[in-house]
Amino acid sequence: MTVSIRDYQITYDITFFTDQIHTLVTNTPSLVDQWITETQQLLHQNPTIVGLDVEWRPNDRYTKNRIATLQLCIDHRCLIFQLIHSPFIPQSLVEFLLSKNFVFVGVEIGNDVEKLVEDYGLSVRNTVDLRNLAAEKLGIRKNAGLKNLAKEVLGKEINKPEIVTRSEWDNQWLTSDQVQYACLDAFVSSEIGRRLNSSSSSSSSASASASSSASASASSSASALLRLLLRRLRLLLRLLLLLLLLLLLLLLLLED
Template identity: 50%
Template sequence: MNQSIVAHQVQDHRYRNYDVYFYGDSILIIVTADPEIVTHWITDVEFDVSFRDVVGLDIEWRPNYGQTQNPVATLQLCVGHSCLIFRLLHCHSPIPQSLVTFLDTYTFAGVEIEVDVEKLERDHGLIVSYSVDLNEAFGLVYQIRKNAGLKELCSVVLLKEMVKPAHITRSRWDYRFLNEEQVEYACIDAFVCFEIEKRLNTSGYGCNWL
């Protein structure tokens, strides 16, 4: 099995910690709805000397049925082997200014990221100022137009297979507490976005064109 999750024993009720393992990579995850914990995560990222100003981004929400358009429930951000899962719907304090500034300052990578960016602004007033769509970056490197999902890009660029079961993809992301399958899924999506961008950047597309 190429992916797994291990929960930490944490005494602080404001967050939960996990390690997710994906093809030998270990990713430390913080799951929280607390603005102060979000700020701590951002501060740690910005003080990391290896931070390249690029962040993997993904979002999840309760599946839409009929005309219902459910709001973004979780925001996943990943830098290196550190991932934040911010449970936006359960944040009962104002969204921290640290996150607003973070989203306005750095470059965020994802598949069809313009959809996620628009939904974050519409649902929560969060503005992502700089973004890169991984399909466009792939086209610049390989000179091939591609309209692929994250799973296919992961297979082509990283040579790794993602597991994306439908019962998790379309699960209740708006629940107060995410289960371990949801945490693992959400983390790996953001981590793979970060890793694909890093690989494509190394191959020469460069994020300076954004």
């Protein structure tokens, strides 16, 4: 795999074989606004395929960590948004993820979308799991990972070192290895989606796949939101029960 990276503080040029990916790493909402605006101005196709991926610090026995970064890649423009360090989520991102003009692709993207809802209340409208699309178009097994799909569909090797996969993604300053890893996951996903789309007999087939998955995506997001609300309701009920017990104890003490 041929990869190189040039660092421009919060912007990077990452070269993957012959492709150069312009990448923004930020936790600043206004820069996310700017990236979305500039990217949309360059688009000439609807629906547009967007590579989507997320990263977070690995969970342990006692802690379930929130998503640290959200990666979005369109063509050769990539955004790595450090959600965990952002003061708020910009409305432009909310609307971007819910737009009917975009199809978000990734490996096991349903799990990522569900966690986005649970951790930040962020929903994604149209999603396509690349494993299912590759199985449908090329007969590739449905449990193939991103490395296998990159090799089978693009004919390219992508490295996914375990030490980077399980690194501290919630650090405020990501390492160059983390930036490269996060960028390539989203970029390769978008390239696989584009390649599979172009292999269709007509461009409408990808739209049909997206439309059929949209209801499943919305259902998954709604289900995740419902589970989140139920967990919070259970927590509230426990707190109320604890308050009642404390009140009863106080009354007993006053009677004595």
